Amino acid sequence: MPNPAGLRRAALCALLVISLVLNTTGVYWAMPNTNAWHGDDMCHYTLHALADRFSHFTTYPLVHHLTLAVVYSPYLGWLYLRGELDPTAESLESVFASPVAAMTVLIVLGRVVNIAMATATVWLLYRSVERLSGSWIGAFVAACVYAFSNATVLYVKILGVDTPMMFWFALTFSAYLQFVE
Secondary structure (H helix, E strand, C coil): CCCHHHHHHHHHHHHHHHHHHHHHCCCCCCCCCCCCCCCCCHHHHHHHHHHCCCCCCCCCCHHHHHHHHHHHHHHHHHHHHCCCECCCCCCHHHHECCHHHHHHHHHHHHHHHHHHHHHHHHHHHHHHHHHHHCCHHHHHHHHHHHHCCHHHHHHHCCCCCHHHHHHHHHHHHHHHHHHHC
């Protein structure tokens, strides 16, 4: 007879790997480019917020801007040291010596953050539903519904706030469940 705990772990690991592969496929969609095709692209907003030293009100969550800023910083520092970044430039396109190459890397880095957040959300959702229901099968089905949702797979490849919002909500809810136990 198979070990139920082993089966549960194997099913969850398989789901996480499939989700990761599904979300990673097409990560270079619409690249190279200086603009992500989506109007609410967090890459541009984060770069503007960095340039303004976060001194202006932004309509998007500050925590996600800071998360992207941490991820972007090594690359931006590398460009600066190579003389390919001019922080005093007037427009975003003139900041970089090669704007298409730089923005393509930054957009893809942002998408990698989204991929990590979406995969973590699958795990957090599984964990929360299992805690609430006591059923690993129900938790697995709920995690599958999220992981294979058209919206999830699409929004991972857009640098909007949809994927980060789901991640931060799932993380907070999971922490809440841990706290009340």
